[in-house]
Amino acid sequence: MATTTASLTLSSSDLLSDALSLSSTNTLYKAGTTTGLDQTTGLSRVYLDATTNVDIFPPIVEGNIPGENKNAKVYIANLSTTATEYVTITLCSQVIGRLYAGDWMFMPWSMQEDTHSDNKHGDIELTPSVDTGMTVEFMCIHEAIEYPAAV
Amino acid sequence: MATTTATITLSSSDLTSNALSLSNTMTLTQAGNDTGILNTSGLVRTRLAAANQVDLIASGAGQNYGTVTADKSAKVYIRNTGTSTSQAVRIGIGNASTGTATTAQSSAAATYWELGRLYGGEWMLIPWIATDNTSDITAFPTTSAEVYIEWMVFFE
Numbered sequence: 001m002a003t004t005t006a007s008l009t010l011s012s013s014d015l016l017s018d019a020l021s022l023s024s025t026n027t028l029y030k031a032g033t034t035t036g037l038d039q040t041t042g043l044s045r046v047y048l049d050a051t052t053n054v055d056i057f058p059p060i061v062e063g064n065i066p067g068e069n070k071n072a073k074v075y076i077a078n079l080s081t082t083a084t085e086y087v088t089i090t091l092c093s094q095v096i097g098r099l100y101a102g103d104w105m106f107m108p109w110s111m112q113e114d115t116h117s118d119n120k121h122g123d124i125e126l127t128p129s130v131d132t133g134m135t136v137e138f139m140c141i142h143e144a145i146e147y148p149a150a151v
Numbered sequence: 152m153a154t155t156t157a158t159i160t161l162s163s164s165d166l167t168s169n170a171l172s173l174s175n176t177m178t179l180t181q182a183g184n185d186t187g188i189l190n191t192s193g194l195v196r197t198r199l200a201a202a203n204q205v206d207l208i209a210s211g212a213g214q215n216y217g218t219v220t221a222d223k224s225a226k227v228y229i230r231n232t233g234t235s236t237s238q239a240v241r242i243g244i245g246n247a248s249t250g251t252a253t254t255a256q257s258s259a260a261a262t263y264w265e266l267g268r269l270y271g272g273e274w275m276l277i278p279w280i281a282t283d284n285t286s287d288i289t290a291f292p293t294t295s296a297e298v299y300i301e302w303m304v305f306f307e
Contacts, residue, residue, distance in 0.1 A: 004163035012155035024230055026272040032237045084183040094245050094264045097278025104175050106159055107275040108267025
C-alpha cells in the first residue's frame with residue numbers, strides 16, 4: 001500500500017487583523033477505506049500554444065467507468081509568470097475557475113459519466129487564455145482511471 | 152496590500168519508484184496583476200446532518216461577506232473536518248441553488264456537476280468563477296451522520 005500525503009498551509013499576516021495560519025494534512029485513501037491511493041498519471045508538464053480547450057486526463061467514455069465515484073485527487077498548476085495569463089478549468093461544460101500565473105489547485109474528482117444524450121461526462125478540461133504559449137503542470141493520484149481502448 | 156500565500160506539499164516515498172516530493176507556493180493575487188487579494192469570507196464552519204444537497208457557498212449578491220465578482224480571481228478552500236473514512240461529502244458546482252440535486256448526469260438542461268468527494272480530513276483548494284446562480288458550490292453528505300465542513304473564500 002502506498003502512503004501519499006497532501007498538505008496545505010494558508011497564511012497571511014495582513015489579510016485580517018488576526019493572522020491567518022491554517023494548516024491541513026491528510027493521507028490519500030481509496031474511497032471508504034484506509035488503503036492508500038496506489039496509482040497516478042504522473043506529473044505532466046505541457047506547453048500549450050492555442051486557446052483550445054483540451055482534456056488533460058484520459059476522456060471518460062460511456063460504460064463501466066472504473067474510477068467513477070471513487071477517490072481521485074487532481075493537482076493543476078499554471079507555471080506562467082505573466083500576470084495577465086490564465087487557464088480556465090472546466091469540468092464537463094461547467095467552468096470551475098481560472099488559474100492565473102503561478103496559481104495551483106487541488107481537488108477531488110468523481111469522474112462521473114452523464115447519462116443523457118449530451119455525453120459531456122466529467123472530463124477535466126483546460127483552456128489557455130492566450131495562444132502565445134503557456135506551461136502547465138498537472139497530475140492525478142487515483143485508485144482507478146479509464147484508458148480508452150485502442151483504435 | 153495584503154499578502155496571502157497557499158503552499159501545497161504532495162509527498163510519498165512509495166507511490167512510484169521515484170519518491171514524490173512536490174511543493175508549490177502561490178500568492179493569492181487579483182486577476183491580471185500582482186496585487187494581493189483583499190477580501191475573505193473568513194473561515195466558516197458548517198454543520199451538516201442530513202443526506203441532502205445544500206448550497207455550501209452561494210454565488211451572486213447577498214452573501215454576508217460581500218459579493219464575489221464573477222470572472223475574476225477567487226479561491227475556495229473546503230475541508231471535511233470529520234474523521235470518517237467511509238462517510239464522504241460530495242462537493243459540486245453549478246446551478247443547484249434550489250436545493251434540487253439535478254445533475255448533468257440525468258438532465259441536459261442541468262448545469263450542476265459533482266467535482267468529487269471529500270472524506271474525513273480531506274481538503275481542497277480551487278479557483279472559483281463565481282458566476283451568479285450557476286456557480287454555487289454545493290455539499291451533499293453521503294450519510295446523515297453529523298459532519299462539520301470548514302470553508303473559506305478569498306476574493307477581490
